[in-house]
Amino acid sequence: MRLLLTTSKGIEDLASAEVSSLLDRIGVPFRVEEKPLGVEGRVLVEMGEAYYTDEKGRKRELSVATYLNERSRLLHRVIVEVASDRFEGISEDEPEKALRRIEDFVSDLPLERYVKTSESFAVRPFRKGEHRITSLDISKTVGKAIFDRLSRFGTPRVNLDHPAVIFRAELVGDAFFLGIDTTGDSSLHKRPWRVYNHPAHLKASIANALIELAKLEGGSFIDPFCGSGTIPIELALRGYGGRITCLEKYRKHLRGAEMNALAAGVHEGIDFILGDATRLSEYIDKVDFAVSNLPYGLKIGRKSMIPGLYSEFFSELAKVLEKRGVFITTEKRAIEKAIAKNGFETKHHRLIGHGGLMVHTYVIE
Ligand SMILES: C[S@@+](CC[C@H](N)C(=O)[O-])C[C@H]1O[C@@H](n2cnc3c(N)ncnc32)[C@H](O)[C@@H]1O
Structure with a gap:
């Protein structure tokens, strides 16, 4: 067959x-x-x-x-x-x-x-x-x-x-x-736990691809722009043993992430923090792994804000990240500048198809 x-x-x-x-x-x-x-x-x-x-x-x-x-x-x-x-x-x-x-x-x-x-x-x-x-x-x-x-x-x-x-x-x-x-009319990436539909959510299949690329070995984990929680929820569903944190700036999305986690049956396994990723070190002292779908220009309104946002976020990340980070974004120039300026090294890069675009994915240490 x-x-x-x-x-x-x-x-x-x-x-x-x-x-x-x-x-x-x-x-x-x-x-x-x-x-x-x-x-x-x-x-x-x-x-x-x-x-x-x-x-x-x-x-x-x-x-x-x-x-x-x-x-x-x-x-x-x-x-x-x-x-x-x-x-x-x-x-x-x-x-x-x-x-x-x-x-x-x-x-x-x-x-x-x-x-x-x-x-x-x-x-x-x-x-x-x-x-x-x-x-x-x-x-x-x-x-x-x-x-x-x-x-x-x-x-x-x-x-x-x-x-x-x-x-x-x-x-x-x-x-x-x-x-x-044999799958039927609804694709497998449309997870039954998605009760809150974030306008820019990541496909669950891609969330799992990013988790694979992060080569997690246990230890603490954060998605600092967690939106509706796709990455933390999929990680918790895999039975991850370490602490998982979902950080999001907007209350509406964070509540949505909590609703999704409840529907997935993994709410207990995730810490939800309402906060700003450009002040990451105020919420956590250190974290082993960070995996995130960064805000793209189109989705957050003003595209001109992106370089500044990435620069501030990666400088905060440099203070707390112990092992590895995986980030996906359309904003190649802004992320590469922020990675280099803050002393990170790109260990792997690939393009992944998402929402009709080929999106840049970086594994950094
Ligand atoms: C591309 S979306 C993430 C979507 C998420 N992966 C999902 O599947 O639902 C980016 C998220 O970052 C949030 N965000 C934007 N600026 C932020 C900041 N400074 N700190 C934390 N979150 C922020 C946005 O509200 C949005 O929910």
Whole structure:
């Protein structure tokens, strides 16, 4: 079986390491490939069957897709691959030709193995790159091909709102992919604990990627611009043993973070402080790790305030940080200046896709 796993761009290596560690635990042989067909934000896993022994000693099949949906912190979707291929030159194809190529490809697939005639289905499309067709064209064409194929075996049922089986059809550049989306319509990064919706919240999958990059070894932890608490909450949910602090300047967001932590069942494990990160040393003497999604110009109103804010914050951080910090921001120039001016060294830099942008991420010591 092959599973296509989706995540944010730029964290495929971390998602692949997480999936490998989860699959090692259930003893299934597997192979992981980052960016299959060159597609970013995707990881492909090819594996054998997984089994477990039930209470009566019988060998039972284990659904790896369900296991990954339940246990992963970095994935967005778990999709069982039906088929994938490269459609050379599809970007330049006339719309009719491009859609015919997709329809011919899908019609030949043994789709009846994936949907029972009693089950309804829908197609959810995803398209990225230069094409002369839209995602709506793709969903209509793939939907028709699936319908025609299934009609040979019974009367297919389409239900666009509440389908029993969700087909996912992706066209990214010239890579086409068809699969069964086992995650459903709500991506895994939309956590059920999010009862307060901060306007600039971080995806939970990226919060976990930052936590991975911080290589925490126990000890105290702070998110000095914690907003609705995504990073501290995700860390607490991982069972982190050290003290976790969530610092935020605005009462509304801090209350929101507390509500989220209550919903997540981790309120007891986090200290919430209403305060200004540019006066960090007034609240804490020292801290081992700091991980944060810094305020970006667009979100806090005046972009001209950013260099000053970062400069003051990093100078405070230099007084208290003992081990490592991880920061994500769009403001490359301001953060690099503040890092260098305050005696920190950048140990790692990468770009991560967030909110349609590639955002800079720094690991500093
Ligand atoms: C990008 S948001 C963080 C979002 C957060 N990671 C989440 O997922 O909800 C930045 C936060 O920093 C807060 N902030 C801005 N200036 C601050 C300061 N001087 N001290 C502390 N927090 C500040 C903003 O109110 C905002 O909530």
